Amino acid sequence: MIPFRNSWPYDITGNDVIVQECPFCKSANVILPLKPADVESLYGGARKIMLVFPCCHNRLRIIDADSDYLLANRQIR
Numbered sequence: 001m002i003p004f005r006n007s008w009p010y011d012i013t014g015n016d017v018i019v020q021e022c023p024f025c026k027s028a029n030v031i032l033p034l035k036p037a038d039v040e041s042l043y044g045g046a047r048k049i050m051l052v053f054p055c056c057h058n059r060l061r062i063i064d065a066d067s068d069y070l071l072a073n074r075q076i077r
Contacts (some may be wrong), residue, residue, distance in 0.1 A: 005077045007069040012036045023076040026057035039065050 010032070012017050017034040021027070033054060040046045042065035051060045051070075064071040
């Protein structure tokens with residue numbers, strides 16, 4: 001079972017991956033430095049990436065994803 005406290009919702013708009021709110025600094029509508037193909041490569045835990053939020057430069061290791069949520073290796077909620 002995937003721990004909900006380690007997940008964060010995202011949206012894909014055009015060629016941008018967007019989160020509605022940064023889990024660290026609470027900035028709104030943050031465009032992540034990822035492409036939709038990068039997110040798809042995370043599906044099923046096949047790949048892991050270090051994500052740096054451009055608004056506050058906090059880091060988060062993304063270990064899995066699905067079509068709605070990014071899954072981190074630590075609690076973000």
